[in-house]
Amino acid sequence: MASRQNLSHAFEIQGGDFGKAGCVSLEIKEILRDLGIDPAIVRRTAIAAYEAEMNVVMYADSATVMLRLNPQGIKIALDDKGPGIHDIELAMQEGYSTATDQMREMGFGAGMGLPNIKRNADLFELKSTIGKGTSYKIFIDLGSEEKT
Amino acid sequence: MTLSEVAKLLEAEVICGEQYLDQELEFAGASDLMSDLLAFGQPGILLLTGLANTQSVRTAEIIDAKCVVYVRGRRPSQDGLELAEKSKMPILSTKFLMYKACGLLYSRGIRVTGDR
Ligand SMILES: Nc1ncnc2c1ncn2[C@@H]1O[C@H](COP(=O)(O)OP(=O)(O)OP(=O)(O)O)[C@@H](O)[C@H]1O
Numbered sequence: 002m003a004s005r006q007n008l009s010h011a012f013e014i015q016g017g018d019f020g021k022a023g024c025v026s027l028e029i030k031e032i033l034r035d036l037g038i039d040p041a042i043v044r045r046t047a048i049a050a051y052e053a054e055m056n057v058v059m060y061a062d063s064a065t066v067m068l069r070l071n072p073q074g075i076k077i078a079l080d081d082k083g084p085g086i087h088d089i090e091l092a093m094q095e096g097y098s099t100a101t102d103q104m105r106e107m108g109f110g111a112g113m114g115l116p117n118i119k120r121n122a123d124l125f126e127l128k129s130t131i132g133k134g135t136s137y138k139i140f141i142d143l144g145s146e147e148k149t
Numbered sequence: 150m151t152l153s154e155v156a157k158l159l160e161a162e163v164i165c166g167e168q169y170l171d172q173e174l175e176f177a178g179a180s181d182l183m184s185d186l187l188a189f190g191q192p193g194i195l196l197l198t199g200l201a202n203t204q205s206v207r208t209a210e211i212i213d214a215k216c217v218v219y220v221r222g223r224r225p226s227q228d229g230l231e232l233a234e235k236s237k238m239p240i241l242s243t244k245f246l247m248y249k250a251c252g253l254l255y256s257r258g259i260r261v262t263g264d265r
Pocket residue numbers: 052056057059060061081083084085086092093097098099100108109110111112113114115116135184
């Protein structure tokens with residue numbers, strides 16, 4: 002597992018670009034899978050990343066994503082430029098969504114994304130500044146027991 | 150039941166991934182809501198959906214689905230098809246409506262994972 006030590010990758014997401022929505026998460030998934038990481042952990046990481054990526058596509062202007070891997074775990078730090086989230090506690094509730102009809106037609110906007118990130122991550126930190134942007138910090142433990 | 154038996158049962162057209170249809174299938178999930186599939190979909194399921202956009206293939210790939218079945222005769226977008234081929238995800242298209250497609254699979258013992 003030598004190749005697994007201290008890997009780091011940067012990605013960019015363009016807001017509003019539904020054509021590419023999910024591509025960064027699929028790339029992250031492929032990187033982790035190729036490293037031989039447990040498929041259940043790869044899947045949890047991919048789901049959390051995808052939910053965050055879809056939110057950037059739907060609500061923000063752009064974002065940078067850093068994927069970092071060390072023997073303890075997988076870290077995904079996503080920082081977007083965008084409107085920010087007014088009430089984080091409310092946004093974290095299942096069912097809360099400001100999605101447009103167009104987003105709903107694409108199968109999104111059920112208000113399940115943020116709670117789903119929390120469910121899949123071992124640590125999830127969400128911070129936001131109104132008018133500036135939102136930052137997502139997602140950590141998946143590689144040392145711990147399987148999370149269901 | 151194998152995926153090719155599923156194709157026969159649903160009288161489905163195999164859009165891509167013919168060579169992967171010998172896999173055994175135990176579980177399925179159905180929704181047009183990607184949010185629900187991401188929250189409740191289990192790995193290894195067959196995914197039935199009426200939403201034939203690229204996002205449905207990306208979502209299937211993210212949740213480790215085994216196969217995508219489009220109901221109501223829907224067909225994937227070009228991008229969706231390319232991603233499915235690249236990621237070895239078989240895609241079937243059935244003329245049956247969602248209810249009938251699910252009912253047929255359920256009656257042949259294809260279940261949901263967990264108790265929901
Ligand atoms: N990066 C972001 N920038 C601005 N607002 C955001 C961002 N991420 C989430 N939000 C706000 O938080 C709400 C809840 O997000 P969440 O991901 O839980 O649900 P959703 O995206 O609306 O629907 P789903 O994720 O089920 O498709 C969003 O509707 C939006 O108002």
